[in-house]
Amino acid sequence: MSAVLTFWPAIVKATLTTLWISWLALVLGGIVGAVIGHARLSRRRVLRWSAVAYTELFRSIPPLLLFAGCYYGLAYTLEIRLSPFAAATLALTLVASSLMSEVVRAAIESVGRGQRLAALASAMRPLQVMRYVVWPQAVRVMVPAATGVYITTLKDSSVASVIGYLELTRTTLLVRETTGKSFEALLIAALIYLALTYAISWLGALVERKFHFVH
Amino acid sequence: MSTEAPESAPRPPILVLERLTKRFGHRVVLDQIDLAVTPGEVVVLLGPSGTGKSTLLRCVNGLEEIEGGRILFEGREVLARSRTVIEIRKHIGMIFQNFNLYAHLSALDNVMLAPIKVLRERRDVVEARARELFRKVRLEHRMHAFPAQLSGGEQQRVAIARALAMQPTLLMFDEPTSALDPETVGDVLAVMEDLAREGRTMLVVTHEIGFARHVGDRLIFMDEGKIVEEGSPDGILERPKNERTQRFFSSILRG
Numbered sequence: 511m512s513a514v515l516t517f518w519p520a521i522v523k524a525t526l527t528t529l530w531i532s533w534l535a536l537v538l539g540g541i542v543g544a545v546i547g548h549a550r551l552s553r554r555r556v557l558r559w560s561a562v563a564y565t566e567l568f569r570s571i572p573p574l575l576l577f578a579g580c581y582y583g584l585a586y587t588l589e590i591r592l593s594p595f596a597a598a599t600l601a602l603t604l605v606a607s608s609l610m611s612e613v614v615r616a617a618i619e620s621v622g623r624g625q626r627l628a629a630l631a632s633a634m635r636p637l638q639v640m641r642y643v644v645w646p647q648a649v650r651v652m653v654p655a656a657t658g659v660y661i662t663t664l665k666d667s668s669v670a671s672v673i674g675y676l677e678l679t680r681t682t683l684l685v686r687e688t689t690g691k692s693f694e695a696l697l698i699a700a701l702i703y704l705a706l707t708y709a710i711s712w713l714g715a716l717v718e719r720k721f722h723f724v725h
Numbered sequence: 726m727s728t729e730a731p732e733s734a735p736r737p738p739i740l741v742l743e744r745l746t747k748r749f750g751h752r753v754v755l756d757q758i759d760l761a762v763t764p765g766e767v768v769v770l771l772g773p774s775g776t777g778k779s780t781l782l783r784c785v786n787g788l789e790e791i792e793g794g795r796i797l798f799e800g801r802e803v804l805a806r807s808r809t810v811i812e813i814r815k816h817i818g819m820i821f822q823n824f825n826l827y828a829h830l831s832a833l834d835n836v837m838l839a840p841i842k843v844l845r846e847r848r849d850v851v852e853a854r855a856r857e858l859f860r861k862v863r864l865e866h867r868m869h870a871f872p873a874q875l876s877g878g879e880q881q882r883v884a885i886a887r888a889l890a891m892q893p894t895l896l897m898f899d900e901p902t903s904a905l906d907p908e909t910v911g912d913v914l915a916v917m918e919d920l921a922r923e924g925r926t927m928l929v930v931t932h933e934i935g936f937a938r939h940v941g942d943r944l945i946f947m948d949e950g951k952i953v954e955e956g957s958p959d960g961i962l963e964r965p966k967n968e969r970t971q972r973f974f975s976s977i978l979r980g
Contacts, residue, residue, distance in 0.1 A: 632819075632888075634839065
């Protein structure tokens with residue numbers, strides 16, 4: 511154990527990297543997902559179908575293939591050479607946005623049609639209906655599901671190790687090779703993932719309580 | 726005095742429907758409806774479920790597109806999905822069967838939202854008016870409650886206050902008591918009766934025969950998208966000419 515722990519600065523740095531890249535993917539994925547989620551509810555068939563295609567495509571491709579595609583695939587086919595960080599962020603954002611689009615769609619649909627009709631009847635413009643009636647309620651519904659997406663993204667970020675990005679899993683594997691202490695290295699990584707996941711759940715619950723309103 | 730029009734002079738109607746036709750797919754929901762509502766009049770729409778009464782209300786404020794005919798509100802044509810429809814909606818208050826209060830806002834904020842955001846009125850002005858309205862609907866003690874904490878009858882009275890806050894010239898009620906427990910129906914009807922007595926123009930879809938008889942100025946009986954019979958409450962309720970009207974009332978009065 512102690513042999514592994516001598517690498518603690520690298521492990522801490524890798525933990526922060528994992529947190530950072532999954533947070534970045536959650537935020538970017540949240541933005542893209544919000545756009546796609548709204549497109550799913552659009553009147554225009556082209557928009558709706560494109561959104562469905564996007565969501566289904568990126569949530570059904572295994573993360574490993576997505577990471578490889580963003581790193582090697584783009585380089586070989588389109589000569590777009592991304593750094594491991596950029597490729598990992600892109601791949602993770604694709605996954606997170608496809609998941610978030612479903613979260614956003616469900617949250618918006620959870621706000622009853624009746625409330626929207628009432629808002630329209632009181633002369634609000636469609637954007638005002640969204641801003642003052644739909645979004646404030648949808649955001650609250652989204653928090654628990656978004657927490658789940660963040661946890662998924664955090665775990666999926668470990669796949670970035672295959673393209674040489676030095677996040678927690680990759681660092682752990684290097685420490686294992688260097689020290690030869692397989693079990694200890696993997697155990698520590700697992701415990702760190704567990705702690706991060708638990709912290710995210712806890713934060714999510716906190717935010718959810720803060721947003722709570724009487725149903 | 727001599728320059729004023731005599732009481733009996735016809736006032737221009739606030740709402741005119743001309744050969745209004747609405748279809749859902751191939752089904753004709755409203756079939757060439759002609760109707761004019763004069764200011765201060767309480768018009769009650771009666772008839773079996775699914776005969777287009779609620780759809781008619783939604784056409785009037787442009788929530789539904791129409792396939793034929795036209796709708797004139799205060800002389801302006803109502804065109805669903807146009808820019809002008811927003812202007813028209815500012816003057817038409819709508820009360821729904823399921824209240825449709827905004828779940829994330831207190832009763833007071835429900836009432837204040839549209840005047841502040843749509844009419845861009847000052848908050849203190851709107852709040853003073855809102856408090857007055859809560860007194861009118863007899864809910865001044867429930868202003869800070871959220872919709873989920875209110876009974877159905879209370880929610881509906883908040884919804885009426887919300888509609889009134891926009892200072893509309895026409896109020897439309899879409900089966901306002903159909904989703905209520907029997908014991909709260911009376912509170913809502915009492916508020917509606919107050920509004921009628923104030924001389925407000927109201928277009929009411931309801932199954933409450935008592936309200937139609939005592940508060941309505943004119944009853945319109947609809948069936949299968951058509952106006953079957955119309956006239957004074959007593960005339961229609963006591964001596965319905967049409968056979969379908971007779972059947973409907975005898976079934977309602979028996980039930």
